[in-house]
Amino acid sequence: MAKLIKNGKVVDDNWQVLPADATEVPAGPVIVPLALWQSAAGELADRGDLGVWLAPDEDPAELADALPSLAVVAIEFPKFADGRGYSSAALLRSRYGYRGELRAIGEVLRDQFFYLTRCGFDALQPAEGRYTDEQLVASLASLGDFSEPYQGAIDRPEPVWRRHQRQQVAA
Amino acid sequence: MYRYDAFDQRIVDERVAQFSDQTTRYLAGELSEDEYRPLRLQNGLYIQKQAPMLRIAVPYGLLSAAQLRRVARIARDYDKGYVHFSTRQNIQYNWPALENVPKILAELAEVEMHAIQTSGNCIRNFTSDPYAGVAGDEVIDPRPWAEILRQWATFHPEFAYLPRKFKIAVNGASEDRAVIQCHDIGLDLVRNDAGETGFRVLVGGGLGRTPIIGKEISAFVPWQDIITYCEAILRVYNRFGRRDNMYKARIKILVQSMGIEAFREQVEAEWQHSRGGPGTLTESEVARVAGHFVDPAYETLPAEDAGYHRQLADNKAFAAWARRNVRTHKQPGYASVVLSLKKTGVAPGDITSEQLEQVADWADRYSFGEVRSTHEQNLVLADVRQSDLYAVWQAARDAGLATPNIGLLTDMICCPGGDFCNLANAKSIPVAEAIQERFDDLDYLHDIGDIEINISGCMNACGHHHVGHIGILGVDKNGQEWYQVTIGGAQGNQASLGKVIGPSFARAEMPDVLERIIQIYIEERHADERFIDTARRIGIAPFKTRVYADRDVKKKVVNG
Numbered sequence: 183m184a185k186l187i188k189n190g191k192v193v194d195d196n197w198q199v200l201p202a203d204a205t206e207v208p209a210g211p212v213i214v215p216l217a218l219w220q221s222a223a224g225e226l227a228d229r230g231d232l233g234v235w236l237a238p239d240e241d242p243a244e245l246a247d248a249l250p251s252l253a254v255v256a257i258e259f260p261k262f263a264d265g266r267g268y269s270s271a272a273l274l275r276s277r278y279g280y281r282g283e284l285r286a287i288g289e290v291l292r293d294q295f296f297y298l299t300r301c302g303f304d305a306l307q308p309a310e311g312r313y314t315d316e317q318l319v320a321s322l323a324s325l326g327d328f329s330e331p332y333q334g335a336i337d338r339p340e341p342v343w344r345r346h347q348r349q350q351v352a353a
Numbered sequence: 354m355y356r357y358d359a360f361d362q363r364i365v366d367e368r369v370a371q372f373s374d375q376t377t378r379y380l381a382g383e384l385s386e387d388e389y390r391p392l393r394l395q396n397g398l399y400i401q402k403q404a405p406m407l408r409i410a411v412p413y414g415l416l417s418a419a420q421l422r423r424v425a426r427i428a429r430d431y432d433k434g435y436v437h438f439s440t441r442q443n444i445q446y447n448w449p450a451l452e453n454v455p456k457i458l459a460e461l462a463e464v465e466m467h468a469i470q471t472s473g474n475c476i477r478n479f480t481s482d483p484y485a486g487v488a489g490d491e492v493i494d495p496r497p498w499a500e501i502l503r504q505w506a507t508f509h510p511e512f513a514y515l516p517r518k519f520k521i522a523v524n525g526a527s528e529d530r531a532v533i534q535c536h537d538i539g540l541d542l543v544r545n546d547a548g549e550t551g552f553r554v555l556v557g558g559g560l561g562r563t564p565i566i567g568k569e570i571s572a573f574v575p576w577q578d579i580i581t582y583c584e585a586i587l588r589v590y591n592r593f594g595r596r597d598n599m600y601k602a603r604i605k606i607l608v609q610s611m612g613i614e615a616f617r618e619q620v621e622a623e624w625q626h627s628r629g630g631p632g633t634l635t636e637s638e639v640a641r642v643a644g645h646f647v648d649p650a651y652e653t654l655p656a657e658d659a660g661y662h663r664q665l666a667d668n669k670a671f672a673a674w675a676r677r678n679v680r681t682h683k684q685p686g687y688a689s690v691v692l693s694l695k696k697t698g699v700a701p702g703d704i705t706s707e708q709l710e711q712v713a714d715w716a717d718r719y720s721f722g723e724v725r726s727t728h729e730q731n732l733v734l735a736d737v738r739q740s741d742l743y744a745v746w747q748a749a750r751d752a753g754l755a756t757p758n759i760g761l762l763t764d765m766i767c768c769p770g771g772d773f774c775n776l777a778n779a780k781s782i783p784v785a786e787a788i789q790e791r792f793d794d795l796d797y798l799h800d801i802g803d804i805e806i807n808i809s810g811c812m813n814a815c816g817h818h819h820v821g822h823i824g825i826l827g828v829d830k831n832g833q834e835w836y837q838v839t840i841g842g843a844q845g846n847q848a849s850l851g852k853v854i855g856p857s858f859a860r861a862e863m864p865d866v867l868e869r870i871i872q873i874y875i876e877e878r879h880a881d882e883r884f885i886d887t888a889r890r891i892g893i894a895p896f897k898t899r900v901y902a903d904r905d906v907k908k909k910v911v912n913g
């Protein structure tokens with residue numbers, strides 16, 4: 183079974199991510215591309231096991247109204263260096279108030295885990311085969327690369343100088 | 354200057370641990386070349402022609418004596434005993450071994466230094482006025498603001514993978530000494546009519562392939578809002594900047610294609626959501642950071658030191674140095690000294706470990722233990738008593754750091770170019786050297802007066818050639834190195850981009866070309882008119898005619 187990092191733990195994953203050109207929605211927990219969801223939103227609305235994924239250039243605003251009915255929203259990173267998904271995630275969590283599972287899919291690598299979780303992803307799904315099971319467990323260490331980041335983000339909205347009393351220089 | 358508290362130190366220490374681990378995994382084959390590249394770049398590490406190049410951040414150009422000594426030691430232990438100061442006030446090691454880089458970073462962290470975000474498609478090191486805090490024309494000290502913003506930008510999770518690099522400069526004086534018009538974001542500290550502090554914000558400036566002067570996106574952003582405002586700009590850029598073509602990926606292209614009005618609207622719309630939120634600065638945080646930048650313990654001194662004036666009258670060489678390398682200071686009896694890293698025969702911006710250690714000693718003795726780096730690639734002792742200037746001069750002269758040429762023709766800005774840089778079309782250091790050698794008569798240099806010559810080895814414009822009064826750009830023509838010349842560029846409040854005077858030249862021609870350009874200036878100038886003013890008044894045509902005179906003759910003969 184596929185693996186997923188969810189809330190800092192490696193877990194089994196039973197969701198299927200449909201490719202961008204998919205036209206049919208199979209039974210079972212499934213994450214569909216935005217276009218397919220838009221064309222079939224009416225029929226799919228009542229399924230409790232439905233997720234939608236966004237490509238980097240797809241606007242999270244498109245999902246704003248549907249968020250309460252979605253079990254998962256995934257954001258695709260076709261290349262890890264394409265940073266648009268960080269903003270999409272931040273927008274979903276802040277502007278659109280999404281509280282469900284937010285999953286990073288595609289080229290998801292441990293060296294970006296820290297930034298991804300700070301932007302609101304609670305589920306990280308490296309491409310299948312990228313990491314061995316042991317490597318995936320080892321990769322959890324990257325979630326804690328920095329203990330007290332400077333700026334506010336989704337995980338800790340306040341900057342460090344609001345979270346803590348910082349040292350004043352002796353006059 | 355800013356000193357780390359436990360939070361700052363922990364972030365830098367954790368960075369060292371993170372990068373050591375990443376490098377270990379890379380060397381073990383667990384990280385591919387492509388996966389490792391952006392990680393090493395965001396730690397300042399390039400793989401260059403000869404060896405890796407490691408770029409160390411010097412936040413807004415401030416260094417302590419202890420930091421200089423550490424930089425010197427590392428250069429000796431891990432490199433070839435010298436470093437290079439870049440046009441972004443940073444320090445570059447040209448020859449470190451990849452395996453040693455984590456160790457180097459660990460040694461730097463011990464003196465509150467790092468290489469964070471000195472390269473890569475992220476928010477880069479902040480640059481500012483090297484005379485911050487001491488210049489007479491300062492409106493608001495930019496250093497606390499640069500530090501506050503530096504912390505905000507450090508490991509910003511949303512903006513680590515932007516379409517392209519992102520450079521921010523902060524200026525707080527009436528004269529712009531931070532080239533804010535040529536940055537992705539240029540921040541100008543101002544006061545509004547009510548006397549409140551804020552920022553005039555420019556966006557979309559930049560040099561490189563498509564040089565553009567930044568446009569004003571806001572005339573006044575209150576200081577409390579500067580972080581949320583910058584965040585709004587960055588978010589719009591991160592989402593909508595082009596990623597399909599690296600030559601069109603800078604924010605300037607986005608601003609240009611949308612138009613500044615539409616871009617401003619987007620940013621304002623974005624900002625409405627974050628304005629007043631937790632990123633809003635507080636008086637106490639600003640006061641905390643500003644507390645690091647209070648004036649040093651100046652003595653109360655007469656405005657003019659009599660001994661200094663006697664020494665000036667008695668010693669011509671000292672007077673020549675003082676005229677170019679000493680700047681006035683806001684504090685009576687003090688001055689700022691520019692140590693020239695532009696001695697003929699030394700690559701512009703290069704300095705040896707021994708020299709660095711000497712500079713550190715002078716900083717301790719004469720300038721409250723601090724040094725600044727300038728984007729013109731020199732060093733500054735900002736707070737020297739006039740009565741110490743003679744001693745500083747003697748020491749600097751003995752160390753080879755007192756070339757009296759600041760602002761003169763031989764004080765060129767020059768990128769590392771083809772000798773070191775992978776991206777270069779042509780070498781730049783030998784061109785600078787050949788020009789320095791041609792103009793070796795100090796009296797003539799003083800007669801020519803203020804002039805800025807900027808040399809870049811390729812379109813990336815690290816040598817800021819577009820804003821040089823005379824700009825020199827290395828170009829590649831059928832695999833050969835050629836040089837294109839522009840005239841009329843300028844930095845500062847009157848920033849402008851130079852115009853190309855015509856077809857490019859072979860390297861050997863460059864000293865002659867420069868000589869002819871200067872001759873025209875000497876012939877045409879009005880009394881006390883600087884080169885740039887003459888060039889603006891007469892345009893490029895007269896220069897062009899003289900420089901290409903023989904070529905036209907040859908052509909006529911051929912055609913005739």
Ligand code: SF4
Nearest residue numbers: 768774777810811815
């Ligand atoms: S201008 Fe070009 S050659 Fe010079 S340092 Fe920059 S990239 Fe290298």
